[in-house]
Amino acid sequence: MKIASWNVNSVRTRLPNVLAWLEKHQPDVLLLQELKCQNDDFPEKEFKAAGYNAAVHGQKTWNGVAILSKLKIDHIKTGLPGDKADEQARYIEATIRGIRIASVYLPNGNPVDSEKYPYKLKWFDRLIAHAKGLLAEEIPAVLAGDFNVIPEARDCHDPAAWAEDALFRLDSRKKLRELLYLGYTDAFRVFNDKDHQFTFWDYQAAAWQRNHGIRIDHILCTPQAADALESCVIDTEPRGLDKASDHTPIVAQLRA
């Protein structure tokens, strides 16, 4: 099964790019983040016409996550457990051909002196708690999306420039490491050990043209999913197209 994740930064604005990418690469599953629309405004018909079923957790203006799949989507759960008062649409999970698959949009957390940073860390704790539960089931499960965390210095162009940013602060990196140390595998690093492998380039300051990027979109696998991994690559091509998202897709291939 070919599983991809892409923060599209508005699914309606990005629709032509996303449809063209689906047509070319034919993933079985595409996990979307930053829909920036409500469920009613999600272009479900257009994706259906392209051969994809959809499970959507949208919200007005911000956030929003979805799962597109050629295969049947079962047992859909929206929202991350642990805080009933949290209204931000950042998590959706479903079962597709026996694999539990989640689309994750972790809070950005900037500025770090605002309430947004503790919200990020608390949200992360909820994700870790939920991820523990999935591990205990001993099933193939994949948590993929925009984690808004740069794992290591080699995952950004200029670590010094990011030192005090919520995406690279030690607290953020510790949470990601905590999640990995539970037993999750960063699929990308199974196959690629090079520095400066990026999934995001800011729209500003010609970051794409100068390759000033960061690696913040990740595919994390339980042991049962990691055992089935055949490849994991970042497809940089869509970032260079017209009307590009600031993120580009990451794609993993699993046996069966």
Add this chain to the structure above:
DNA sequence: ATGGTGGTTCTACCA
């Protein structure tokens, strides 16, 4: 060292 861009919505806010 600063400001630079883009999306949603309509005036700032978010990334």
